Amino acid sequence: xxxxxxxxxxxxxxxxxxxxxxxxxxxxxxxxxxxxxxxxxxxxxxxxxxxxxxxxxxxxxxxxxxxxxxxxxxxxxxxxxxxxxxxxxxxxxxxxxxxxxxxxxxxxxxxxxxxxxxxxxxxxxxxxxxxxxxxxxxxxxxxxxxxxxxxxxxxxxxxxxxxxxxxxxxxxxxxxxxxxxxxxxxxxxxxxxxxxxxxxxxxxxxxxxxxxxxxxxxxxxxxxxxxxxxxxxxxxxxxxxxxxxxxxxxxxxxxxxxxxxxxxxxxxxxxxxxxxxxxxxxxxxxxxxxxxxxxxxxxxxxxxxxxxxxxxxxxxxxxxxxxxxxxxxxxxxxxxxxxxxxxxxxxxxxxxxxxxxxxxxxxxxxxxxxxxxxxxxxx
Ligand SMILES: Cc1cc2nc3c(=O)[nH]c(=O)nc-3n(C[C@H](O)[C@H](O)[C@H](O)COP(=O)(O)OP(=O)(O)OC[C@H]3O[C@@H](n4cnc5c(N)ncnc54)[C@H](O)[C@@H]3O)c2cc1C
Numbered sequence: 001x002x003x004x005x006x007x008x009x010x011x012x013x014x015x016x017x018x019x020x021x022x023x024x025x026x027x028x029x030x031x032x033x034x035x036x037x038x039x040x041x042x043x044x045x046x047x048x049x050x051x052x053x054x055x056x057x058x059x060x061x062x063x064x065x066x067x068x069x070x071x072x073x074x075x076x077x078x079x080x081x082x083x084x085x086x087x088x089x090x091x092x093x094x095x096x097x098x099x100x101x102x103x104x105x106x107x108x109x110x111x112x113x114x115x116x117x118x119x120x121x122x123x124x125x126x127x128x129x130x131x132x133x134x135x136x137x138x139x140x141x142x143x144x145x146x147x148x149x150x151x152x153x154x155x156x157x158x159x160x161x162x163x164x165x166x167x168x169x170x171x172x173x174x175x176x177x178x179x180x181x182x183x184x185x186x187x188x189x190x191x192x193x194x195x196x197x198x199x200x201x202x203x204x205x206x207x208x209x210x211x212x213x214x215x216x217x218x219x220x221x222x223x224x225x226x227x228x229x230x231x232x233x234x235x236x237x238x239x240x241x242x243x244x245x246x247x248x249x250x251x252x253x254x255x256x257x258x259x260x261x262x263x264x265x266x267x268x269x270x271x272x273x274x275x276x277x278x279x280x281x282x283x284x285x286x287x288x289x290x291x292x293x294x295x296x297x298x299x300x301x302x303x304x305x306x307x308x309x310x311x312x313x314x315x316x317x318x319x320x321x322x323x324x325x326x327x328x329x330x331x332x333x334x335x336x337x338x339x340x341x342x343x344x345x346x347x348x349x350x351x352x353x354x355x356x357x358x359x360x361x362x363x364x365x366x367x368x369x370x371x372x373x374x375x376x377x378x379x
Contacts, residue, residue, distance in 0.1 A: 001304060004029065004130060004140035006120045006153050009036065010101075011276025011293035012146030013108040017055040018301025020112075027138065028112065029130070031119035031147075035109050039101035040172045040210070040254065041202040043287035044294075046087065046094035047357035051294045057107050063099025064203040067185030069349075074192045076240030081342045082349050084185075090350050091360065098187065098200045098208070100174075104290065120147070123156035125272035142304055143272040146293075149259055151278035157269055163259035163281040165216065168328050169223070170284060171232055172210035173253040174202065179242035181207045190239060191330045197239055199246070209246050211236055212285065212328060215257075223255040258283040260326050263319045266311050273307040275300060280318045286325040288356065292318055299358055313358060321356045 001024045005012045008030030020026045030036075043066070044052070052059055069082040088095045122131040128143035145153025149163050179199070181188065187200035195213040202208050211232060215221045221231055233247045261281040267274045276293035296314060303310045354360045 001025070001142055002140040003027070003142045003144065003304065004128065004138055005144045005146050006123075006130060007145070007147035007151075007276075007278070008032075008109070008112075008114045008116070009146065009148060009276065009293075010105060010108065010290045011278070011297060012144070013105065013112055013114075014051075014055055014294050014297035015144055015146055015275050015300060016112050016114075017057070017108070018297050019304055021056065022301050022304065024142075024304060027140070028114045029118040029120060029132075029138075030114050030116050033117045035105055035114070035116075037102035037105055040174065040256075041098055041100045041200065041206075041208040042104065042284075042290045043200065044097045044099060044104070045287075045291050045353050045357070046091040046096055047353065047359045048291045048294050049094045049097060050091075051298045051359055052107075054298065055108075055294075058110070059097065059107065062103055062107060062203065063097045064183055064201040065185055066096040066098055066187060066200070068187070070186060070188045072188055072190045072240060074190055074239055080340060080345050083342065083346045086346050087350055087353065091353075098202050100202045100204075100206065100208075101290075103203070120152055123153050123272070125153070125157050125268070126270045128271040141271060142307065144300070145272070145274040145278040146276050148277045149261075149281045151274065153272065154274055154278050157267075157272060157274070158264070161262065163261045166258045166260050166283055166326060166328070167214055167216055168212055168258040168283065168285075169215045169221065170210050170212050170256040170258065171221065171228065171253045172208055172256060173250055174206045174208055175246045175250065176205055177242070177246055177249060179207060179246065181242065189329070190243075193330050195235070196329050197236055197243055199242065209243070209250075212258075212330070215255075221255070223257060225255070228253055228255065256284070258285070258328070260322065263315060263322055265315055266308060267315075268307050268311055271307070273300065273311060279314075280322055282322040282325040283328060284325070285328050286321065286356075288321050288325055291357075292321060295358055317356060317358055 005028045071079045129139040181199045189198045199209045275296040300310045
């Protein structure tokens, strides 16, 4: 089957790998002149490690394997911990990883031929036909919109359905300061109920720090705020170390508004479907954007001849994940925070990660392990 993929981000590159391996003739068209490597870092949960392995992506030395996810109070008291070593053992050695987006897309793009500088301006979803900005066209048996939040393919399918701001933004930057979170496998999260601060190691001597806070166009801490660093220092400079030190040294930070889509029951029509943010842009709050894009690519690669079956298989999971992500972490911090034993938090994470992954639920990964360790997973 001839497959056209619009967009060469995480979703498009992963789909290209999976569909090529399944024997299809794949063409990827990316509007940018080269691989887009901007952005901060992303968390990939164990399901992503399994899918990337199946897609033949080499993760050797990539990012930083996460060992603990800690929650602290704003006074620096440790409230709880998720032990990712336990999670990893549960999932047969599939590990959670924090990785710079640059490194992730570079690894995904290895050996994938991409037609860069090919922006699509029009789509005929019923004929799987795309029109480039120079007026040329291409046609396939299957057309996949992997063109992100402002997807042209989605618009051709469903009309204007812009992703909506949810009132939150992330301010983020990398640091190379030698904090306790550089290359240690530990990450930390602090919330005061109105904002969230976090830091996670991304490997190669770098960690990403970020703050999630409420902001909308016109707010002082909206995109391109000229005095953003001063405002962030005023607001968070008294939080526990390493935040004050890192903020004191930071020159700039990037602002990422949080968007959400309505996730339809069926995403495509005829020979056209969607993957990744084009189908289900979601807040980064649960660190699920890239992982769900990989789940799409993996699922679609195995059912390319029936795109509606792919969409149905994904919708239920994606809706649940997008809903959870849309409830930003500070908004759902409950009174039990700090009272729950670490073992409970770890067990809950295992259940949540499994419920968010068709790959883990299928348990096909169990059969591919050298020794199928965990026979029974928590429901
Ligand atoms: C530059 C960039 C930086 C990012 N930084 C972060 C970050 O720091 N943290 C985070 O959590 N998430 C970040 N994201 C989002 C994250 O990558 C996605 O949520 C997730 O990986 C799903 O990816 P996707 O491939 O569906 O969408 P995207 O990553 O948005 O990729 C879509 C691709 O399609 C291309 N495209 C769009 N329109 C067209 C068109 N008409 N014709 C041809 N090509 C087109 C785009 O150039 C892009 O390469 C970033 C995305 C991008 C593009």
